[in-house]
Amino acid sequence: MTTSILVTGGTGTLGRPVAQRLRDAGASVTVLSRHRRDTADGVQYTAGDLSTGEGIEAATRGAEVIVHCAGSSKGDEEKTRTLVSAARDARHIVLVSVVGADRVPQVSAIDKTLFGYFGMKLATERVVEQSGIGWTTLRASQFLGLIWTVARALAKFPVVPVPAGRFQPVEVTEVAERMAELALGEPSGLVPDMAGPTIYPAAELISSYLSAVGKRRPLLPVPLPGQAARAVRAGAVVAPDRAVGKRTWEEFLAARV
Numbered sequence: 001m002t003t004s005i006l007v008t009g010g011t012g013t014l015g016r017p018v019a020q021r022l023r024d025a026g027a028s029v030t031v032l033s034r035h036r037r038d039t040a041d042g043v044q045y046t047a048g049d050l051s052t053g054e055g056i057e058a059a060t061r062g063a064e065v066i067v068h069c070a071g072s073s074k075g076d077e078e079k080t081r082t083l084v085s086a087a088r089d090a091r092h093i094v095l096v097s098v099v100g101a102d103r104v105p106q107v108s109a110i111d112k113t114l115f116g117y118f119g120m121k122l123a124t125e126r127v128v129e130q131s132g133i134g135w136t137t138l139r140a141s142q143f144l145g146l147i148w149t150v151a152r153a154l155a156k157f158p159v160v161p162v163p164a165g166r167f168q169p170v171e172v173t174e175v176a177e178r179m180a181e182l183a184l185g186e187p188s189g190l191v192p193d194m195a196g197p198t199i200y201p202a203a204e205l206i207s208s209y210l211s212a213v214g215k216r217r218p219l220l221p222v223p224l225p226g227q228a229a230r231a232v233r234a235g236a237v238v239a240p241d242r243a244v245g246k247r248t249w250e251e252f253l254a255a256r257v
């Protein structure tokens, strides 16, 4: 029988290729996001807002599996609570979280201001674990496209501020492939992390971006305060043992410019 799958955030960077892969695998796929889309690609689109709860009961009705890719920099814990309380028919929820969610301390206001995203993702994981629905969580490292976006924004400054830290960016379509595979399997709990093939200091990512786009800028190392920043400098958001991604930053840059 065809499995009915709801992909939250299925119009986003990760959710879109997840929805496409599940459709290609023969699932009946519905995408939830705040903005309605035309149903033209074999995927159903439904509008709903996880922040207000509007449309969420209807979107989750009949969904056996939920792939939860809707996320932003704030409020994911509450949005996920809204989702799981509405999801009465679901037997499996697959969540994407972030590498280091449990390794970036959230002790001070500075930690929460600079790196509160990691605390939010950990709290979101807990909501899923305690939902009563079978669950699978995949922690992925930063997508290559996100590094590009951040580098481009920083490169607008005449002197480019570079916070110390190491990153291991991963190709989003590879993460999508894995998310789809997990959604088609059984609930598996916290599965091994997924990170890209290479670990780079932040300064190296920025300078290779600048060379690729033909800009010359001096870099200014910025020592960020707090325990979270210290953890990031020490490698909390990389997973050297889980360098399973294939596409490198250099390949991504070559294709982009």
Ligand SMILES: NC(=O)c1ccc[n+]([C@@H]2O[C@H](COP(=O)([O-])OP(=O)(O)OC[C@H]3O[C@@H](n4cnc5c(N)ncnc54)[C@H](OP(=O)(O)O)[C@@H]3O)[C@@H](O)[C@H]2O)c1
Binding pocket: 008, 009, 010, 011, 012, 013, 014, 015, 032, 033, 034, 035, 048, 049, 050, 051, 052, 069, 070, 071, 072, 079, 096, 097, 098, 099, 140, 141, 142, 143, 144, 146
């Ligand atoms: N980007 C990364 O490097 C990275 C790395 C690891 C993990 N992750 C996680 O992966 C997930 C997806 O990231 P992404 O980069 O694909 O994000 P994205 O491109 O910003 O997509 C977010 C999606 O969520 C939907 N959405 C946002 N707010 C919503 C709401 N209140 N109700 C319903 N839908 C909502 C958006 O559609 P509408 O705007 O139309 O609502 C969109 O489809 C997030 O949970 C993120 O934390 C990201």
